[in-house]
Amino acid sequence: MDSQVESTGTHNPVAYIFSEDLVKTSSLLPSNRNRSLLVYSLIHAYELLTTCNDQTSRRFVVVRPRPAGEKELLAYHTHDYLKYAMAQPSDAQNLLIAPQFGLEDDCPKFHGIKDYITHVAGATLTGAAVIRDEASDVAICWDGGRHHAEKARASGFCYVADCVLAILFLKRALPSRLPSRKPRVMYVDLDLHFSDAVSQAFHKPGSATTSQVLTLSIHHAAPGFFPVSPLASLPKVDDPALDPFTLSVPLKAGASAKTFLRIWPIVERIKDIFRPDFVVVQCGVDGLAGDPMATWNWSLGGEGSLGWCIHRIVHEWQGKNLLLGGGGYNTPNAARAWTYLTSVAGGKPLPLDADIPEYSGYLHFKPSFTLDVPAGNMQDQNTEEYLQTIETTYEKILSILHSRMVSQTLQAIV
Template sequence: MRRVAYVHSDALVSAADCLPANEGRASLVHSLVSSLQVLGTDEDLQSDREHLACCRVVEPRPATRDELCRFHDPRYIDAVLGTHSETMSDSDDDEDDDNSSASSDSSPRTFGLAGSSDEPPRKRKKVDSLGLQDDCPVFPELAEYVKLVGGASMTAARELRDGEADVAINWTGGRHHARRGEAAGFCYVQDAVLAIMELRSAPQRRKPASPEPSQGPCVASPSPSSPSLPPLPPRISRVLYLDLDLHHGDGVESAFFTTPYVLTLSVHLHAPLFYPSTGALDSSGPSNPKAQGAAHALNVALEPGCAEETLRRVFASCVERLEEAYDPDAVVLQLGVDGLAGDPCKEWNLNLASLGYAVEHVLQWNRRTLLLGGGGYDSPNAARAWAYLTSVAHGRALPLDTPVPPDLPSAQYELFAPSFTLDVPEGYMRDANTEETLRRVEKTFEVYEEKLRTRWKRVAD
């Protein structure tokens, strides 16, 4: 029976709802998950023990400053936590003063988010250098957002690392563009990197505790009176980070660019001027073929219009073969849904069935698996997708024609018009991924696969 940890708290949803790019999305996702009862109940467990996974709702622990600084630059973390004014050095101010007259003539476009319009330009420049402007504006709840979203993915990773779960879910995470010292692409905290670092740390023994009634139907840990505790799971060494977002997972790739112990594999649109303009097919890691991380930063770079047939094909010919060659101990799957048909990005034409196919196949690998959210700018479709994928992870995939429950609050229910069903079907966009372009991708990945097999066979020998 698969053990699923669903990371959730009211505080996490409240903070995630404030993300300017996705206001209200987190609560819509969790409302639909709850209303569809995809997490299961005690009665479900008793009636269907053979097919239903065991699911617990796990409350996230907010990340501390020190935990965030395991990856992020302390100066950046102090800024997003609200203490940046105290950490400005005199040398920083002097440097900014040298450029203040030029800044006064042409102030950076900050939408007033780095301070009031009469604030000295050097102060605006200081915040702008951290990426906190334009697509990543400062907002009042930013500190809580960063601590809770980062902490939620780390909490999920600990559940897997310590053997408490086989699959863990944090739909508020997957913020794959954030950099060590800079916000980017609507992403303020690099929760995926923090989670991978947590996964690869040493497993820890948990104190036995009885589950709360609200935690779902999972079996409790052994009681203190048990004669012995189960052994800790093996330490996770190799992690496959698989990114299915429309956009290249550049922040995660750059974080692990030089290590062979995290293989980043991003399936995304690669087109001229399309953000973040990285992740070309021939970009595979350090240029020196003898470098440790060579051929461990891989990219399935696709054309506009990608639909179910294309995703299934590259999943079988590229993704699954790379997973087999790399043989990871754990998988982190970023499931941004901005490639779904109907998303405002209007670049891909995926349906919900294609994402379900991908998740089902990843779960069949039987690795410890972390599911994260990501992009997705049609909030009702994001809610549909992540509610459905939760049901897939739970071992009982909902039919795609499942009605949206009318017991949702009316303001939320109306957002699912006109179909009021779970499905997100393909549209009529032409798929520009031709036989020629797909064969080029597949031939390139045949080379990458051989490099991985040779590398890890040598290590095993």
């Protein structure tokens, strides 16, 4: 999928992926009805996408996506899954095979599902094309980030594997600045839930080779907590199936900005060793305080916060960035968070104590009517002992990862 965007200044603008059709279809998602509409309306109310004449501020460009075509979806999904998922059941017999494709319980079929799948995949692929073509250093698609959708099965409110499709697209890219090697893609998942489908898609158990793709999921893990996956656990260094390019940092209940501040040096070291050309970030906000999941106690501002992490990735890391959405079931807080992160990406963060503008959606933001999503009073169960275990484990994993990358470099020289 190609998208032509022209820069209008000395710095490429931040690309915001938007169309009326995208918002309309994304707002049909049963787990998050009208969330897309509230997110975009708040961003619009703050006038973030208005071109700024101040040359010290990064500017935005709105990029209109087109729906993904069948060939693009088949780059990962199976034909049988797409055929069934995007067709309206015509009889009871068809309904009987819904469980085979995961289209039940948390992923029921709904009116407009075909448009939803094609529009969300198309929007994320448009963002990937924008950064691949160097029209922008950063692309934002808050309707993407569906990290539980599998190759032939819907799961966890996710019907299309847009994250996987974007990574596959970017790893095939041949940027002019990288004539001597294939591009590297780092996937960072900040959602409360483990990125099971994305991690599994690129997992190579026991492989002794390097990979173009490194997945890193920072998530909550506990017995029975969705999704149940062996990859969600802290990696075992002595496991013969260890893949140092498929990484997880499981956190306990009450994870806060302080927790993320403590583990973030691990993230930075992974990035420094892998040296990605593209970074795809799943910015799920169901770990923020106030979410109905009520599992973490993460905040939007301050050291170690979600905003703090995104600022570092966008403004301090090398490479191009694709920011995607994800979980988030307190819709007003999701709108607050992604509006703030949009301003962070643009280089001029909104004040967290900013009043919500008086517009048609104003009453959704009571009682505070401010932008901030502050931490609550939940106890952080990530003890010093547990955090030290994470750090000790990653000292060994990073050594393995470093050896793999050095070996690749030496082979390229030879």
